[in-house]
Amino acid sequence: MITERALMRRVAEGDAQAFTELVSRYSARLLTFAWRLLGNRADAEDAVQRALMRCYTSATRYRPDWAVSTWLYRITTNICVDELRRRTSRSALRRAAESEAGNGQAVLLPAGDGGPAGPGRHLDLRRALARVPREARVLLALRYVDGLSYQELARVRGISLNTVKSQLARGKSILRAALKGRGRRRAPAQAAAAVTTKGAER
């Protein structure tokens, strides 16, 4: 198998076959990442296509001291975050949520300890994720779609290693709090408290 850096070199020379090979290696992960962030498949596909177009046209600017995956995720993340910023209006968010409700495939989860398994939990997780601030959500998505290391995450977002760690911890404790409070309404103050205690444990 050709290494990814060698593939990138060929892409930079305008080799279309090398490009399709590279795309086929990453398309599923990039699409899932964008889908989970943007909420619906159509927007996600458009974002991924735009990211890949940018990857192809600026392949000559790719520097080999970056891992190809890190570089691809950085481009895709920037496009998705721009798109999220653009949707500041409430109506757009609602529209996205509705279209996702239409085509969202429920992921069946294995029965874990506590709580019902099945599509219900998937929905809960999506709702809980919506409460996580954007930066932490982006990091969670990158980490769980492709298991990027903390170093890679820091590079993708251009932030420090410690920020990555604290954002991920914060995101997860918000999720934990939101999922525990499932069924009864949980005051936001309590969720915030969960965050600080989590931080203090470390």
Add this chain to the structure above:
Amino acid sequence: MTHESTVTHDAIDEMLFAYFRPVPAGADLGRRVLDRLRDRWDPERFTAQVAFEASGRGVSLVRPGGRARPPVSRAAKRLIDRARQELFDYLEGRRAFFSVPVDFSSARPFQRKVLELTHRIPFGETRSYSWIARTIGLPDARRAVGTALGRNPVPILVPCHRVLRSDGGLGGYAFGLDMKSRLLGLESSTPVLEGCTTTGIVCRVGCSAGGRMRDDHRVVFATVADARSVGYRPCKVCRPAA
């Protein structure tokens, strides 16, 4: 596969892994991207290829392609990033003016006069080469005006595409005549002014204040006079009345 994920492998991790499990994309995604690159004129791709240079005072060079010198300072880098973003928004029909400053210091006095006047031609309007020559007080300098605009260092930002021949011909353009007519078409189909029904303020399209407007409160106007006649006041940020 994941190196550090074994640290706290609890129920939340399980759920997140399941939620973010990759869904297969279409097998022909790469092909579709290549088609999109080849067939369509794409603002994104165009913007990525444009070379910008800037001094600390403003953008000093816009070129269709090729390498630009690296930015001379942080301020210049910020200006270039801003210019690229504004250019993209403009080409997408989301912006009716450029707020990024331009630096004419490399131009000679005559060319500078021409460029400064051209810079003030409003979005969606056109002028002729001879109008420019007359307005700067040199009615015989039509051809010199053409030459000065032909060497416009910052096309699009200084809208030399809004200058046409008096006989209706397109004249010339650094980005090609296709691009000139595309830009004119874009400007004639992009709304210039939008008002917000809740604030009663009218902005130029692309104003940072107007960006916060909700879609269902947005209303498009042709002129500031129209907007005023129904009780709107011009925005103080983008100053559509100026």
